[in-house]
Amino acid sequence: MQTWNYVEYLAWGLSILLGLYMVVDWLRTDTTYSEEVLTSSREGELEAMTEETFKG
Amino acid sequence: MADFDITSKEQDGMGPHGTKVGLLRVLGPAHVWALGVGIVLVGEYMGWNFAVGKGGAYAALLACWFAGILYTCVAMIDSEVTSTVAAAGGQYTQAKHIVGPLMAFNVGLYLVFAYTMLEAANAITAGYLVSVVATMTGYSGALDQRPFIVLVIMFLAWLNYRGVLATLTFNLIITAIAFVAIITIFLSTSGLLGGGIMQHAALFEGHELPYGWIGVLASMHFGLWYYLGIEGTTQAAEEVRSPARALPFGTLAGIMTLLIAATLTWYVCSGVLPWEFLGDGVNGSVAPLFDTARLSGSNALVWLLGIGTLFATLASANGCINDASRAWFAMGRDKYLPAWFGAVHPKYRTPYRSIVFLVPIALIFALGAPLDQVITFSILSGLLEYTFMPLNIILFRKKWPMGVIKRGYEHPFHPIPAITLLALCSITFFAVFLGYGTQLVAMIGFYIVVSLWFHFWRYRFVDRGAQFTMPWPRPHGY
Amino acid sequence: MAHYKPPVQSKVSQLIDVIVLVTLTVGALFVPLWLHMAGSSKTVASPVATPTWEALGQNAAQAKQYEALGYTPESAHDLILARFDYSFTVSALVVMIVVIVAYYVLMLRFSEVEYRDVIAEKFDEK
Numbered sequence: 001m002q003t004w005n006y007v008e009y010l011a012w013g014l015s016i017l018l019g020l021y022m023v024v025d026w027l028r029t030d031t032t033y034s035e036e037v038l039t040s041s042r043e044g045e046l047e048a049m050t051e052e053t054f055k056g
Numbered sequence: 057m058a059d060f061d062i063t064s065k066e067q068d069g070m071g072p073h074g075t076k077v078g079l080l081r082v083l084g085p086a087h088v089w090a091l092g093v094g095i096v097l098v099g100e101y102m103g104w105n106f107a108v109g110k111g112g113a114y115a116a117l118l119a120c121w122f123a124g125i126l127y128t129c130v131a132m133i134d135s136e137v138t139s140t141v142a143a144a145g146g147q148y149t150q151a152k153h154i155v156g157p158l159m160a161f162n163v164g165l166y167l168v169f170a171y172t173m174l175e176a177a178n179a180i181t182a183g184y185l186v187s188v189v190a191t192m193t194g195y196s197g198a199l200d201q202r203p204f205i206v207l208v209i210m211f212l213a214w215l216n217y218r219g220v221l222a223t224l225t226f227n228l229i230i231t232a233i234a235f236v237a238i239i240t241i242f243l244s245t246s247g248l249l250g251g252g253i254m255q256h257a258a259l260f261e262g263h264e265l266p267y268g269w270i271g272v273l274a275s276m277h278f279g280l281w282y283y284l285g286i287e288g289t290t291q292a293a294e295e296v297r298s299p300a301r302a303l304p305f306g307t308l309a310g311i312m313t314l315l316i317a318a319t320l321t322w323y324v325c326s327g328v329l330p331w332e333f334l335g336d337g338v339n340g341s342v343a344p345l346f347d348t349a350r351l352s353g354s355n356a357l358v359w360l361l362g363i364g365t366l367f368a369t370l371a372s373a374n375g376c377i378n379d380a381s382r383a384w385f386a387m388g389r390d391k392y393l394p395a396w397f398g399a400v401h402p403k404y405r406t407p408y409r410s411i412v413f414l415v416p417i418a419l420i421f422a423l424g425a426p427l428d429q430v431i432t433f434s435i436l437s438g439l440l441e442y443t444f445m446p447l448n449i450i451l452f453r454k455k456w457p458m459g460v461i462k463r464g465y466e467h468p469f470h471p472i473p474a475i476t477l478l479a480l481c482s483i484t485f486f487a488v489f490l491g492y493g494t495q496l497v498a499m500i501g502f503y504i505v506v507s508l509w510f511h512f513w514r515y516r517f518v519d520r521g522a523q524f525t526m527p528w529p530r531p532h533g534y
Numbered sequence: 535m536a537h538y539k540p541p542v543q544s545k546v547s548q549l550i551d552v553i554v555l556v557t558l559t560v561g562a563l564f565v566p567l568w569l570h571m572a573g574s575s576k577t578v579a580s581p582v583a584t585p586t587w588e589a590l591g592q593n594a595a596q597a598k599q600y601e602a603l604g605y606t607p608e609s610a611h612d613l614i615l616a617r618f619d620y621s622f623t624v625s626a627l628v629v630m631i632v633v634i635v636a637y638y639v640l641m642l643r644f645s646e647v648e649y650r651d652v653i654a655e656k657f658d659e660k
Contacts, residue, residue, distance in 0.1 A: 003195075004190045004195045004197075004199055007190075008199070008200055008203050009203075011203035011204050011206070011207040012203045012206070012207075014207055014210070014211070015203065015206045015207045015210040015211075018207075018210040018211055018213075018214040019210050019415075021214060022213065022214060022217050022408075022411075022412050022415075023412070025217075025408075026408060026409070026412055029401060029402065029403075029408070033402055035399075036076075037076050037077055037402065038077065038399040038400065038402065039389070039395060039396075039398045039399045039400075040075050040076040040077055040078075040400075041075050041077060041078045041079065041389060041398065041399075041400045042075050042078075042389070042525070043143045043144070043145070043149065043294075043386070043389060043390070043525045044143055044525030044526055044527075109576075109618075110618065155642070155645050155649065156642075156644075156645025156646055156647075156648050156649030156652075157645060157648040157649065157652065158641055158644040158645040158648055159641055159642065159645040160645075162641055169559070255595050258593065258594075258595030258596070259595060259596055259599065261593055261595075261596075262591060262593065263591075266617075267617075267618070267620065270620050271620075274618070274620060328599065329599065329603075330592070330596045330599050330600060332610075332613055332614045333599075333600070333603060333605075333610075333613060336576075336613060336616075339612075339613060340613055347603070350603075351599065351602050351603065391540065391543075393551070393552075393555075394543065394548035394549075394551055394552060395543070395548070396545075396548055413552075417556065417559075420560060421563065424564070425563060425564070425567065429563070429567065433563060443638070447638075447642070485630070485634060486627075489622070489626075489627065489630050490618075490620050490622065491618065493622075493626060493630060494566050495566055496630060497629070497630065497633055498562055498565065498566045499562060500633050500634060500637050501562070501633075502558060502559070502561070502562035503637060504636075504637055504640065505558060506555070506558055507637075507640065507641055507644070509554070509558075511644050511648075514551065515648065516540060516541065517540050517541065517543050518540060519538070519540055520537075520538040520651050520652050520655040520656075521537075521538075521652060521655030521656035521659065523652065524652050524653070524656045530653065530657045531653060534649075534650065534653045534654075534657075
């Protein structure tokens with residue numbers, strides 16, 4: 001059965017494509033946006049907000 | 057009111073601390089259930105049967121129930137703490153607020169390792185399944201499993217990279233199918249509908265407890281595998297629309313689902329497969345539910361359980377990528393790890409650098425180590441984490457007694473669950489010692505070394521006061 | 535207590551930290567494997583010379599399931615008879631207990647020291 005050998009190659013090919021997609025998008029994102037924007041996420045946003053609403 | 061605007065387009069809805077790009081709050085309780093159960097359900101499709109090999113079928117059932125108690129305690133404790141400390145990173149963030157930074161660093165690593173190893177184990181199993189399908193469809197050569205292992209990891213990493221809602225909706229669907237498959241095989245083989253093929257009494261005859269009672273202790277090691285990962289629901293905390301309600305609900309519904317699924321799985325498999333075959337997950341039954349379906353004589357069941365096994369491995373690997381990357385991301389954000397990892401993708405709103413970074417790590421484990429080793433490392437990291445939980449809840453109740461802060465859920469009978477959990481963890485440590493003592497010591501040696509590294513080097517880059525982000529009063533006794 | 539201002543970490547230093555961590559991780563998994571100290575293997579204590587289902591301790595129902603799975607008494611011999619060895623020495627057990635307890639004690643003590651710093655800075659500097 002030859003089919004399964006093609007399936008193997010297909011799996012390799014798809015893996016490489018998906019990997020490339022992530023790497024390309026990652027590099028493009030890193031060059032488009034500034035580091036401050038990308039790493040601006042802070043923990044506990046929701047808690048701070050609800051708490052301040054309570055104090056209102 | 058403070059200077060933030062919930063409808064702001066620039067500030068991501070909530071910006072008292074200045075988040076411009078944060079994780080997206082889009083998930084509901086069903087997604088939490090899918091994340092928790094999705095990670096774990098693969099444990100019923102493969103791996104739990106090593107417990108049968110360790111002590112026989114009855115020992116595996118006892119281990120299943122004792123591990124069930126262990127995880128019920130875990131779920132109760134976790135629900136209380138996480139409904140109060142709702143942030144990505146889950147137990148890591150809890151430890152940071154309740155026990156201290158070094159503990160938090162260790163817990164973060166437990167999480168990342170438990171999930172990344174589990175992801176590797178899933179990918180290995182998925183690769184094996186593809187090779188079984190190839191053989192069943194008449195392929196005679198030896199199929200190279202590596203491309204399929206790589207593809208599973210790549211595809212799921214890509215899915216995770218692209219956004220959390222699609223990722224967990226995908227998980228919800230395939231987890232539900234895998235769960236229905238277990239119910240179906242139970243109904244159609246147990247005799248409840250039509251003729252049953254169960255013969256527990258005849259199969260157990262002469263092999264009730266092949267190792268005696270020590271076998272029951274030993275099987276606790278793999279008994280954890282029935283439920284390992286349910287605590288991962290907390291990782292979604294920052295992406296759930298209302299964490300204080302959805303997390304306890306999703307987690308407790310998840311553990312109930314798993315208790316049912318685990319017992320049914322044991323019943324079906326042990327009633328059809330002889331224990332020596334069932335208990336050997338390498339040379340005997342790699343996928344016990346699938347093997348049970350093969351002996352049922354029904355082609356439909358074979359396909360259903362084959363698909364169920366594949367879906368369960370995918371759901372689990374998918375959830376693991378989600379959880380491991382959240383924990384890694386949270387540590388990066390606090391500079392416990394290089395700050396570079398604390399980035400969020402501006403379009404997809406995922407911790408994309410953490411997701412990409414963990415791909416090669418998972419590949420190393422999936423392609424380089426045997427299945428039972430990978431599983432053992434995953435279990436060990438989990439076990440260290442469960443040992444931390446009772447310490448965590450006891451300190452939590454001591455530093456912030458009931459009524460001092462608002463808790464989304466309060467678990468009953470404190471401190472009985474904490475003490476029970478600690479006792480069961482000790483038993484499991486002994487069980488691991490019986491089979492894998494070297495790994496246990498190697499693993500703890502590793503954690504001691506990285507702890508020293510963290511305390512004496514890495515911690516200098518961490519902001520002291522700023523890492524405590526919960527709006528709580530000063531803890532008692534400080 | 536003075537407000538602690540962490541140094542800014544350079545890109546190279548960040549990279550080195552990651553490499554250190556990955557090396558330690560991979561080491562913890564693979565060193566026991568390379569030293570062949572990993573895992574518990576099963577061994578057949580007393581092989582049966584001419585295996586039949588009865589000699590392997592299987593009743594009719596058990597034998598039938600093995601045949602349905604495609605086994606013969608010969609091919610199932612190792613699978614059925616192999617057993618784990620659960621014997622251990624007390625000293626090994628003591629070593630394990632000491633290592634685990636020492637680990638948690640070490641971690642809790644260091645954490646406590648760091649935690650007091652965090653609380654002091656968070657609540658005393660307002």
